[in-house]
Amino acid sequence: MPYGSAHSGHFITNFFHDPDKSSNRRTVADALTNHGWVQDIRGVATVEVIMDFLHLWDLVTEMALRSGVSDKHIWRLNSSGHYSAWSAYEALFQGSILFSPWEQIWKTWAPNKCRLLLWLVSHDRCWTADHLKRRHLPHPESCPFCDQEDETIDHLLTGCVFAHQFWFTVLQRFGLAALAPQPVDNLFETWWSRIAAMVSGTTQQGLNSVIILEPGCFGSIGMIVFSTR
Ligand SMILES: [Zn+2]
Structure with a gap:
């Protein structure tokens, strides 16, 4: 899976509960280099956490950064790829059940x-x-x-x-x-x-x-x- 150099975005998951938020400052490139993101994991390793960890491991293993290529930010909730307040608002109702009466x-x-x-x-x-x-x-x-x-x-x-x-x-x-x-x-x-x-x-x-x-x-x-x- 090709990416840019990944220096402009931060690598954030719900594994990290670092009080000083240092883990939140890792760029994607920094987190992926030598699996640096693994060092930031905090908290108790429950079964759910381990399953999430393995899932994330598989995802990031497929990522290939391209040095010298500029990052491109894409808002997946809009077909244009650009952020809009409306698409963010609509996303709040994904999976919700329409109240029929x-x-x-x-x-x-x-x-x-x-x-x-x-x-x-x-x-x-x-x-x-x-x-x-x-x-x-x-x-x-x-x-x-x-x-x-x-x-x-x-x-x-x-x-x-x-x-x-x-x-x-x-x-x-x-x-x-x-x-x-x-x-x-x-x-x-x-x-x-x-x-x-x-x-x-x-x-x-x-x-x-x-x-x-x-x-x-x-x-x-x-x-x-x-x-x-
Ligand atoms: Zn009755």
Whole structure:
């Protein structure tokens, strides 16, 4: 792998924890000469560190410096090779997961405290029994409404027979009873996306607002999720 003379860039890896930062001042050329970078390694040699070391060793072994050739800095996150603040910002989101219901939650007429509740629901961040169980905290063995299934946020809001009745009653007031959860609807977000796609325009925005507003009014769920735990 050809490189320039490598005198203008610094050789930095996460191996080095040198308090005086002397290791950070090594140029690439200096670090690669006689494997000088190995002398700068600090800290405990855990299995992960050793694996990283071997990986880095293989990488630098393939590097061949070319004396007298000027270094060229290339910003790999931009196709042009030049740095831009936008490409750096975009890189922050590499590997991130798109939050699919964001528009359904934030572009509605519901007040912010209700939006926040649904945001927590969508991220599965409510203190339902399944979360309490994973943390070895006291929790109900089953749903306090139906006493038939495990208590999860999806069950409380969608899968429970009481949730079916709740949504049917709410949506019936707007002539949308047919959109109430069916026995096959066990996931809140999936059900919500499905019925939101069945309407459009202001009806859709109104439906999304109702779905965001009502769980907060569903007193028992609010109490379970927020108040008593
Ligand atoms: Zn239930």
